[in-house]
Amino acid sequence: MPAPKVTVGVLLDRLRGSLQLEEMEPGSGLDRIVGNPEVSSPGLVLAGYVKRFSAERLQVLGETEITYLQSLTPADRKKILELFFSFPIPAVFVTKGQRLPVGLKEIASASGVPLIRT
Numbered sequence: 001m002p003a004p005k006v007t008v009g010v011l012l013d014r015l016r017g018s019l020q021l022e023e024m025e026p027g028s029g030l031d032r033i034v035g036n037p038e039v040s041s042p043g044l045v046l047a048g049y050v051k052r053f054s055a056e057r058l059q060v061l062g063e064t065e066i067t068y069l070q071s072l073t074p075a076d077r078k079k080i081l082e083l084f085f086s087f088p089i090p091a092v093f094v095t096k097g098q099r100l101p102v103g104l105k106e107i108a109s110a111s112g113v114p115l116i117r118t
Helices: 008-019 063-071 074-084 104-111
Strands: 058-061 092-094 115-117
Touching: 058 063, 063 074, 074 104, 104 115
Parallel strands: 058 092, 092 115
Antiparallel strands: none
8 A cells, every 4th residue: 555645734733833934935936746645955055066965855955055045156056956847846945043154035936836845
C-alpha cells in the first residue's frame, strides 16, 4: 500500500506551533505534495551542480547556504535562485529566523514554492 500523500499545508498545520514556522507568503503553494519524507540541504545545487538534486525533498537553507547566497552578486544570485526554483520543490525552509537574501522571497513566490522561516 503506498504511503499517504502529505501536502505542505498539512505539514505546516502539524508543525507550525512546535517549530515556530513563519510563512513568507501566506497561503502560497500549500497544496504541493511532499514526495519524500527526507530533507535536503541544497548547497551543491546553489553552487550550480544539479545532476543529483533530490528536488522532491523539502529543502533547508541553513546559515551556510544563506551566507553563500548573500556573498553572490545580485545577478549571480538571481541566476542561481531561478535555477534552484525551476525544479519541482515542495517547500523551502530557512532556519534560525535568518534574514532572507535579496530576491529569495520574490523568486520563490513567482515559482509558487512555499518559503518558510523557522
